[in-house]
Structure formats: C-alpha cells, structure tokens
Amino acid sequence: MRIGFIGLGLMGGPLARNLIRAGKNVLVYDLKEEAVDRTLEAGSTGERAASLSDLAGCELVFTSLPLPEHVKGTMLGDDGLYAKLSQGATHIELSTIDPGTANDLYAAAAAKGIGYIQCTLGKTPAHAEKAEEPMFIGGDKALVDKYQDIFKIIGIPNYVGSIEASCAVKLISNMIGMTNVAVLAEGIRVGEKAGLDRNQLLELLSDTGARSFQMDVRGPWIAADDFKPRFAVDLAMKDVRLGLEMARAWNLDLKAMEAALKYFQKCSESGFGQEDCNAVCKIVGE
Structure with missing residues (x-):
C-alpha cells in the first residue's frame, strides 16, 4: 500500500516519520523543503512528492494542515486531490x-467514491514523535x-463515533487548555x-487545586x-475561535472561553502571534 502524507509540520512530520520507521511506503509533500528533508531522514521507504498530483495513485492519504481552508483548498475543486x-x-x-x-x-x-475519516490529535509533537499521541477517530x-494497524503505528487510537465527535473532542480540549493558559497568566x-517570585509561586501552587x-x-x-512557538498564539486563537463557533451553532454561550479568545486576539494584534500561546501573559492586565 502506498501512503500519501500532506503537511509535515510540528504534528504531521512526526506521524509521517512513524510510518516510515515502520517500513511503510510513504510519499510526502510539504511546501517547506526542510520539513520534507527532516521527514525523509526517518528511513528509506519515504519518498518526496514533487507536487500534490503525485499523490493521485495513493490508496491512503493523510492531511495535517494549519487551517480548515488549507484542507479544503488541497482536497476540493477541479484541481483538488479528490x-x-x-x-x-x-x-x-x-x-x-x-x-x-x-x-x-x-x-x-x-461523491467521488472516496472514504473519509476524521482523526484529531490530543497531545504534543513530542508525544507524536514517540507514537504516543492520543487520536480521536470519527467516521x-x-x-x-x-486501517487499525496504521493507526496503531502512528499513535493511540480512540474511536469516538461520528466525524462531528472527532472534531469536537479536539476543539473542546484546546478551548479548555487555552482558557487555562489565560487564567494561569x-x-x-x-x-x-x-x-x-514566579518559580516559587508555581512550586507552591503545584500542591493546590490550581495545578493543571x-x-x-x-x-x-x-x-x-521562554516563548518559543511549541503551539503558537495564532493557532491557539484559531482553535478557540473554531470551538466557539461550533458551540454558538449549538446555542451555547461559553463566557469564560469567549473571554480567553479576546486575550489571544489581543495578543496576536500586539505582534506576538508567532510566539507560543504562553505569550498571552505579555498582555494580561493591560
């Protein structure tokens, strides 16, 4: 089986490398050549795709991209991969x-006779690299x-039922997590x-109900x-925004998370959008 993998960033790259390490034939594509190079270092069964069209013969294709519009732009339309x-x-x-x-x-x-599975991811790039990433699978x-054997190579599969449930688990996780970051700040x-002192405060709080x-x-x-971008402000803002749009569509008014979104929006507007989401502390109290 030939597998295509589109998007080799912080999360996609580790999962593609897990497949290559397992000896799977993986055709990889990313706009950043350095991301492709790093992924291909994982083993000899990885191969570089010159264009998205090269993936047309794959039986299975993964996408791991930053925004919904990137996925739709890649897969839909007359020139899309579908x-x-x-x-x-x-x-x-x-x-x-x-x-x-x-x-x-x-x-x-x-409509094209192609199967679709939604599989959102639960932890960090470090967990993904070690195939310890929780996966919330719907479809x-x-x-x-x-594809259970494939899922077990790249992470820890959890079947949650519907496509909507798969999306919701990740969005809920990130809404709670990013609201926690704002409250921590x-x-x-x-x-x-x-x-x-910041470090003393954290040590004292670690034995209280504030710990998270x-x-x-x-x-x-x-x-x-330390604001190196493990999960950037702009991505955090995107995920919280999508989660709140989902909640509003279900007539839910989530006031704490709405307040957190405003923090991340202000943080991005202040020029910190490419720093880690913990940079929200820079605008707290302003």
Whole structure:
C-alpha cells in the first residue's frame, strides 16, 4: 500500500516519520523543503512528492494542515486531490477543523467514491514523535477498522463515533487548555504584584487545586520568559475561535472561553502571534 502524507509540520512530520520507521511506503509533500528533508531522514521507504498530483495513485492519504481552508483548498475543486484519487481511496484528516468543514469534506469525498475519516490529535509533537499521541477517530466504523494497524503505528487510537465527535473532542480540549493558559497568566501576574517570585509561586501552587497540565508545562516557560512557538498564539486563537463557533451553532454561550479568545486576539494584534500561546501573559492586565 502506498501512503500519501500532506503537511509535515510540528504534528504531521512526526506521524509521517512513524510510518516510515515502520517500513511503510510513504510519499510526502510539504511546501517547506526542510520539513520534507527532516521527514525523509526517518528511513528509506519515504519518498518526496514533487507536487500534490503525485499523490493521485495513493490508496491512503493523510492531511495535517494549519487551517480548515488549507484542507479544503488541497482536497476540493477541479484541481483538488479528490478529483485525482481513485475510487476506493481513503482520506484521513488529522487537522484541527470544525465539524462543518469536516462534513463538507466527507460529502465531497463520498461523491467521488472516496472514504473519509476524521482523526484529531490530543497531545504534543513530542508525544507524536514517540507514537504516543492520543487520536480521536470519527467516521464509518468498518472503514476505521480497516486501517487499525496504521493507526496503531502512528499513535493511540480512540474511536469516538461520528466525524462531528472527532472534531469536537479536539476543539473542546484546546478551548479548555487555552482558557487555562489565560487564567494561569492572570494568576502569575497577580503573584508578581504580590511580590512573589514566579518559580516559587508555581512550586507552591503545584500542591493546590490550581495545578493543571498547562501550569506544569507552560508555567516554567512563562517563568523563564521562554516563548518559543511549541503551539503558537495564532493557532491557539484559531482553535478557540473554531470551538466557539461550533458551540454558538449549538446555542451555547461559553463566557469564560469567549473571554480567553479576546486575550489571544489581543495578543496576536500586539505582534506576538508567532510566539507560543504562553505569550498571552505579555498582555494580561493591560
């Protein structure tokens, strides 16, 4: 089986490398040549695609792209990959996208006789590199079962039922996580006003109800003024925005998460959009 993989960024690259390490024949494509080069270092079964059209003969194609419009632009339309794949091929979509976009892709794929699986990802690039990434998989159960061996190579599969559920799990995770980052930044700022050293404050809070994944991971980065982009402000803002659009469509008013979105929007507008989402601390209290 020949596998196509589009998008070799922080999340896609590790998953593509896992497939290559497992000896799978993987044809990879990314606009950044250095991302392709790094992925191909994983093993001899990886191959560079000169263009998206080169993936037309693949039985299975993964996409891992930043925005919903990037996925739609790649797969849909007269020049999109759905128009070039053979009937019976399958598209596994790994990006963080909204349910509406996922359903549009599913319908377009079905019209061409192509299978569609939504598979969102739960943790970090470091987990992805070690094939320890939780995956929230939605779509036709028989089709998902067909690729269980592939899923087990790249991460930890969890079947959640519908395509909508797959999108929702990731968006909910990121809405909660990024709201936690905003609240953490607020707490650290209050501690500074009280004269507390950042590291001491984090140590004291680690044995209280304030402790969270984001505090454990991003708290020390904030304390060290480390804003290298593990998960950039602009991506965080995108995910929270998509999640809130999903919630509003279901007539839910999520006030805390709406407030967090405003923080990330202001952070991006202040010029910090390409820094890690912990850079939200720079605009807290302004």
